[in-house]
Amino acid sequence: MTRRxxxxxxxxxxxxxxxxxxxxxxxxxxxNLRVSVPSSEPCERVVISFxxxxxxxxxxxxxxxxxxxxLFGWAGLSIFGAFLGAELxxxxxxxxPLAVFWFxxxxxxxxxxxxxxxxxxxxxxxxxxxGLLLIIxxxxxxxxxxxxxxxxxxxREKVTWSYLRLREGQTSSALRDRSxxxxxxxxxxxxxxxxxxIDYYPLPADPPPLYYAILAPEPGTPHFEWKARxxxxxxxxxxxxxxxxxxxxxxDFTPARESDPVLATxxxxxxxxxxxxxxxxxxxxxxxxVALHPIFPEVQGMNRSASxxxxxxxxxxxxxxxxxxxxxxxxxxxxxIIVNRPxxxxxxxxxxxxxxxxxxxxxxxxxxxxxxxxIVYAGFILLGLGTVWRFWVRPVLRRKVEVPA
Amino acid sequence: xxxxxxxLGILIYAAMLFYAVGFFAGKASLRRALFAxxxxxxxxxxxxxxxxxxxxxxxxxxxxxxAMGAMIYPIAVACRRLxxxxxxxDLLLGVIILWPAGFIxxxxxxxxxxxxxxxxxxxxxxxxxxAYVLLAKAAVLAGAQxxxxxxxxxxxxxxxxxxxxxxxxxxxxxxxxxxAWWGKLAWGDYWHWDPKEMWSLATWLIYTGYFHARVxxxxxxxxxxxxxxxxxxxAVILTLSWVNLSRVFAxxxxxxx
Numbered sequence: 001m002t003r004r005x006x007x008x009x010x011x012x013x014x015x016x017x018x019x020x021x022x023x024x025x026x027x028x029x030x031x032n033l034r035v036s037v038p039s040s041e042p043c044e045r046v047v048i049s050f051x052x053x054x055x056x057x058x059x060x061x062x063x064x065x066x067x068x069x070x071l072f073g074w075a076g077l078s079i080f081g082a083f084l085g086a087e088l089x090x091x092x093x094x095x096x097p098l099a100v101f102w103f104x105x106x107x108x109x110x111x112x113x114x115x116x117x118x119x120x121x122x123x124x125x126x127x128x129x130x131g132l133l134l135i136i137x138x139x140x141x142x143x144x145x146x147x148x149x150x151x152x153x154x155x156r157e158k159v160t161w162s163y164l165r166l167r168e169g170q171t172s173s174a175l176r177d178r179s180x181x182x183x184x185x186x187x188x189x190x191x192x193x194x195x196x197x198i199d200y201y202p203l204p205a206d207p208p209p210l211y212y213a214i215l216a217p218e219p220g221t222p223h224f225e226w227k228a229r230x231x232x233x234x235x236x237x238x239x240x241x242x243x244x245x246x247x248x249x250x251x252d253f254t255p256a257r258e259s260d261p262v263l264a265t266x267x268x269x270x271x272x273x274x275x276x277x278x279x280x281x282x283x284x285x286x287x288x289x290v291a292l293h294p295i296f297p298e299v300q301g302m303n304r305s306a307s308x309x310x311x312x313x314x315x316x317x318x319x320x321x322x323x324x325x326x327x328x329x330x331x332x333x334x335x336x337i338i339v340n341r342p343x344x345x346x347x348x349x350x351x352x353x354x355x356x357x358x359x360x361x362x363x364x365x366x367x368x369x370x371x372x373x374x375i376v377y378a379g380f381i382l383l384g385l386g387t388v389w390r391f392w393v394r395p396v397l398r399r400k401v402e403v404p405a
Numbered sequence: 406x407x408x409x410x411x412x413l414g415i416l417i418y419a420a421m422l423f424y425a426v427g428f429f430a431g432k433a434s435l436r437r438a439l440f441a442x443x444x445x446x447x448x449x450x451x452x453x454x455x456x457x458x459x460x461x462x463x464x465x466x467x468x469x470x471x472a473m474g475a476m477i478y479p480i481a482v483a484c485r486r487l488x489x490x491x492x493x494x495d496l497l498l499g500v501i502i503l504w505p506a507g508f509i510x511x512x513x514x515x516x517x518x519x520x521x522x523x524x525x526x527x528x529x530x531x532x533x534x535x536a537y538v539l540l541a542k543a544a545v546l547a548g549a550q551x552x553x554x555x556x557x558x559x560x561x562x563x564x565x566x567x568x569x570x571x572x573x574x575x576x577x578x579x580x581x582x583x584x585a586w587w588g589k590l591a592w593g594d595y596w597h598w599d600p601k602e603m604w605s606l607a608t609w610l611i612y613t614g615y616f617h618a619r620v621x622x623x624x625x626x627x628x629x630x631x632x633x634x635x636x637x638x639x640a641v642i643l644t645l646s647w648v649n650l651s652r653v654f655a656x657x658x659x660x661x662x
Contacts, residue, residue: 064621068614075610075640082603082648089598139596161593201516316516339519340591351593368593376595380582387578391571 060115063108070105077101094143102136109133124394127386134379141372150371159185163353164365166193171327175367187367188346190327194334196355196363197323200315205255207233208262208281208310212242213289215305228309244302246270246292256313259283264310270296279310287311322352322363337365344370406508413457416450417507419443420474424499433492440496444478447503451475458514463530464521466649467510473534474503480538489558489565494545498538505646525587533580537641539573540612544638547631556626563626566634567619574612581609604644611637 077098081089092098109129112119119125140146147160162175162184171192175185211228218225231248233239238249246268253264262281267274275295281288289307296302321338326345335343342351353366409417423443430436451472454462462468481495546566550559584605585595596602615633622629 061621064617067617068621071610071614071617075607075614078603078607078610081598082600082607085600086598089600089603093598317519318516319519319522340523340587342590342593349593351591353593366593373589377586380586384575384579384582387575391575395571 056115063111063115066108067112070101070108073101074105094145102140106133106136109136122390122394124386124388124390127382127389129386131379131381131383131386134375134382136379138372138375138377138379141375142369146372147369157185158347158369158371159367160369162367164191164350164367165356165362166191166322166324166365167360167362168193168196170362180364187348189329191350191365192325192327193363194323194325196321196361198320198355199318201318203256203258203313203315206313207235207250207253208256208264208313210250210264210266211287211309211311212244213305213307213309214242214303226309241268241292241308242306244292244296244299244306246296246299246302248308251276258315262310262312266290266308268292268295268308270299277308279308281310281312283312285312320352320355320363322365324350324365347371407511409507409512411512413450413453413512414507416446416453417471417474417503420447420450421500421503421507424496424503428493428496428500436492436496440478440481440492440499443496443499444475447471447475447478447499454512460517461527463527463534464515464517465510466646467506467512469530469534469645470502470504470506470510472531473538474499474506476534476538477502480535480542484542484565484569487565487568488561489546489549491542491545491549495542498541498545502538520591523587523591525583525590529580529583529587532576532583536573536576536580537645539569539576540634540638540641543567543569543573543634547634547638550626550628550631559626563630566631570612570615570634570637574616577609577612581605601644601648604640604648608637608640608644611640 077092081092084092109132112129119129141150142160144160147158151157159175163178163180164172164174164187165176165180166172169192171190173187173190174183175187176182177184210231210233212231213226213228215224216227217223229242231239231241233248233250235250235253238247240246241248247270248266248268251265251267254260254262256262261283264279265276266279267276269275273296277290277295279288279290287309289309292306292308293299293302293304319338321336323334323336326333326335326343328346337343337350337352339352342349344350347370349368349370351366351368352363354364356362356364408414420443423439423446427436427439427443430439451462454468454471458464463472477495477499481492484490485492543566546562546569550562550566584602588597588602589595611633615630615637618633619630
């Protein structure tokens, strides 16, 4: 119970002996009920005050229903979007019908602020709802449509999402699309790649991977490629070579090391015929293979390219970093770009994205416009703090008030 | 199902055994002692895993379930003053949570990829785990409301389930926000429409809907609220397990497998 009474002109007051506030509130059907306990009165005599404003209450109920529909509708759409995958999900949530949804959500939030006084008065609720509103607003500014609108209104052309491809020693400001082939814009500064480094974890002393593989046409090209299936093997244990009747077992192996060849001695058998083969994968080769058909030509229906592959394990990447020089009009500065540590330059964030080796090693930096980002972050802070205040801090403070020392 | 014969496996099975024996123990003091013993063994397993891998053991589902198996005890202790407490259910939850770590997921350690080398890695995962354990407890109390029992007991269960949801929801929110911030630092955007993100958002929205429903329909115990808590927890289970394991939801969070 609160000790605050209402002082507005529309209130009516009545006195009741009801001791259960929840029951009274339910039976009265009034959602905008206040209970005031005059400090001089005994607790049995409680003054119930409420606004006799049926129309407003109905509107509040309507907003409440609409909010529930939006929340559960949004949850359903999110699950549907998850089944579509990231690309299609993004398209769905950025489509025009969904723009109506975002607009309705923002409008409902705004209406909530007007009709529910508690959303304005209670710090936690204010933070949570205002935070969500800011996140939606910031996301709209940061979206492709937001950038197009800013360009039309303020003449500020900015590429939302693009890539910068640089070789060591190369300086560039040309922004490319995801394929890295097409130029789609230009940065207001230039970037020079000084060095690009990759750190690897040491190779684990695991058994080398063995595959059953066949050659298959590469879709959309005149070329063929290996279609490989990993074999789950243990030393001395027989396993089936793919879908063939040939059985194999590994008799001995040496785990992969940085500069040594990988070795595996395998025994292949079909019926009474047994063939022993030593597979040796040199350090500069990704794999070595033994063709099965020439050894077992009598096996009916076996693909003529069927092979056993011994692959050289590739070490896992520990970190990769680009050391760059940012060349602005009157100054230049050096920076290191690493995954999780982007740099910010003139309204853009530069991220370490990936790298390539063809025709020579290059780094790929992701360039993202940060328009609206501060609004989104402000929304995050408000939403987080508001939730903590509402659900953790406020109940503790209320308990302290209710239980006098 | 595979049985682990390593030291780590033995520690996991020992913790499960303590929890299971505690579940059947008649005396409350013995039950609590066994719960505490199980916790310390599970904590030792987490510590051992951390030392042997050289990173905070929250990288994949094996490590996540292991950490949750240890987390259940401090959370259960923190919840002992609630009007309705189900200590046996906590012990059973401990066994259920440790089961995938003990028998389903591989303990083979994998190096930490660059994207996971962030100061946000541990807080992001830990707050989610705290939320999941609290919301699992809330779901247990919500489920109990569907059994026939006196109105007073149902009210107690409803109050406790609601309090647990109130404790878990901020963790869920902070987890979502830390994930968005981390996504921005690692991948360039705070929202990637990745299946895991979408399921996490759907889970958060269901619990948000639960709190709004309580405001909309009043405060008394209701099967609607209990049902919403169960639906929310079902979404948690799917987000934590199915989304990571199914090929249907391949995405940026695939390393969690």
